[in-house]
Amino acid sequence: MHFSLAPVVMVLLVSVLAVIVCRKLRIPSMLGYLLVGFIAGPGLLQLIPESPSTDYLGEIGIVFLTFSIGLEFSLGKLKSMRTLLIGLGGMQVVFTILLVMGVLMLIGIPALWSFSVAGALVMSSTAIVSRLLSERSELNQTHGNMAMGVLLMQDIAVVPLMILLPALAGPNDHLWLDLLLAFINMALTLSLLLVVGHKLMAPWFRLVAKSGSSELFMINVLLVTLGIAYLTEMAGLSLALGAFVAGMLIAETDYRFQVEADIRPFRDILLGFFFITVGMKLNIAVLLQSWQLVLLLLSILILLKALVVFAISRCMRHKPMDSLRTALYLAQGSEFGFVLLAVSGHFHLLSPELEQSTIAAILISMIVAPLLINSSDTIVRFFFRSAWDQESVNLHALMVETMALDGHSLIIGFGARGQSISRILTEENKSYHALDLDVERVMNARLAGESVSFGDAKRTEVLLAAGLERAKMVIITLSNMHESEQILNTIMLLDPTKSVVVRVTDDDYINVFAHMGADDVVSDSKESSLALAAEAMLALGMNYRQVHHIVSKVRRDHYQVLAGVFKGHDDAIDLEGESSQIVRYAFILPPQSKAVGMTVAELPLDKEKVSLISIRRHAFQIRNPINEFVLEADDTLVLVGAKGWVNAFESWALMGD
Secondary structure (H helix, E strand, C coil): CCCCCCHHHHHHHHCCCCCCCHHHHHHCHHHHHHHHHHCCCCCCCCCCCCCCHHHHHHHHHHHHHHHHHHHHHCCCHHHHHHHHHHHHHHHHHHHHHHHHHHHHCCCCCCCHHHHHHHHHCCCCCCCHHHHHHHHHHCCHHHHHHHHHHHHHHHHHHHHHHHHHHHHHHHHHHHHHHHHHHHHHHHHHHHHHHHHHCCCCCCCCHHHHHHHCCHHHEEEHHHHHHHHHHHHHHCCCCCCHHHHHHHHHHCCCCCCHHHHHHHHHHHHHHHHHHHHHHHHHHHCCHHHHHHHCCCCCCCHHHHHHHHHHHHHHHHHCCHHHHHHHHHHCCCCCCCCCHHHHHHHHHHHCCHHHHHHHHHHHHHHHHHHHHHHHHHHHHHHHHHHCHHHHHHHHHHHHHHHHHHCCCCCEEEEEEECHHHHHHHHHHHCCCCEEEEEEECCCCHHHHCCCCCEEEECCCHHHHHHHCCCCCCCCEEECCCCHHHHHHHHHHHHHHHCCCCEEEECCCHHHHHHHHHHHHHCCCEEEHHHHHHHHHHHHHHCCCCCCHHHHHHHHHHHCCCCHHHEEEEEEHHCCCCCCCCCCCEEEEEECCCCCCCCCCCCEEEEEECHHEEEEEEECCCEEEEEECCCCECCCCCCCCCCCEEEEEEEHHHHHHHHCC
């Protein structure tokens, strides 16, 4: 069979154009792919013909998407979210499918078609919701946890739905037998995951990682992903189920984050192909003829789904405001809806007109979703004005509680570190007040007599009510750096001279927070090194005053002396996956090197954005060499900088431009 490369080349071209346009317009690339597929496909300009080659690229995209979800699915995560996952998430899937089927069957759509559409409409977009929750710093809030629990359950539900749909396409006489065999196959696969795969995957990846080859590691990831997908296909299950199993297997190893970083380019590119192929399926003539059906399906997606989520949340005794916010966040279709529609269309489980109308409804709902989510506060305030009044009462109570405090420390985040700080301050008879967004933690701490309140420190009114103006200093202990950045920005706008200490879990934020106005930035990773160095200096006979002076200087310089680490064999695979990672690197100048004979001033250190820490010549170490120092053959240069720039400087020093 002749394989034409033309459709693939055309898909690549329109993908590049779609991403460029979407970046400039600041809209999700996924929507751009869909729109380009529609414009360039058979439905309009006919630049890209439908062919097996383009469809297969889309199918591989589904495999990598399902694999990514498998990486997020672990037994530990399932256990910690079991109430939201099984309760709210499980009931949302079941009741939404039943209600959508009921509505569609009432207007005369056959039961099998109705089930196929209901399975597609029950899903919400993990990509859109999780991104907006992160941007709005709401992932750790109650409605954020609720939304993520439902999304995780929906992601899990995709797998049995993708097994169920092909089974429904078979002869009705063997339907239940086919379903039973399908679920037995899935049960056996999960058994292999828990028993065999869990024991084999970690040693196998460890063996590959020890080679120190990032290329081999990437090949191994592709082998495991596509290999297990192929095995499950041979067993009569779907490629997607195999990819899901592969993701779960790797999620139980120490290499999950490295795999996720390596697989992302393949997933995003191939998913782009998939969305383009979906957009190609849109038929403008069918849409114009079926606009009433599109509006009905869109209403089901936004209104009916939101009502189901809200009702279940209230039955589970969640607060009205959190329930409504969760409902608004989940009131849209999903990229997995396209996956399920593609499966249903392949097995002729619904008519082309109904498939086109459902695709259009999901598309429109995903376009509307960001607008709906960003308006959620206004909508919640409109429906639950009394709840906002109660929040005003809470702010007043917070203000009264902190009124007597003056010169206190305001602690943002009352987790393990916040509580440790409060205990030390209490021991020294220093006053403090803490803010936290974990309701249960705040209630338990208040029962124990701690000075802590529930409050979102990103909001100006909460900070003012907590006595920011009277506080001597603010200590931000959060692990979410994006949220800490927002809080620090709010504090600097209210009181630019306020003394603020910020904890960082990501060293890239050290200079960011310092430039924003933080007096001290405390790094989780660097402080352990400082503590060990301090103990070593004390053991070597230095007094406490000297050690304190040295440690304080390192902190004031924002840990510059600790920047970068030498890479070893075990570090050959870059866990960050970024050329911007700060490293400390050393190399020797052979006699023929361009840099031999040059002075330090002549080196393009500024151009290459690296720092020359020291030069080793024979048995001597010259630290911070002067500009007039002349380099000689066999000198060892010790550099600190971003890995990409360090590599560029080494190439220049050895070979020139």
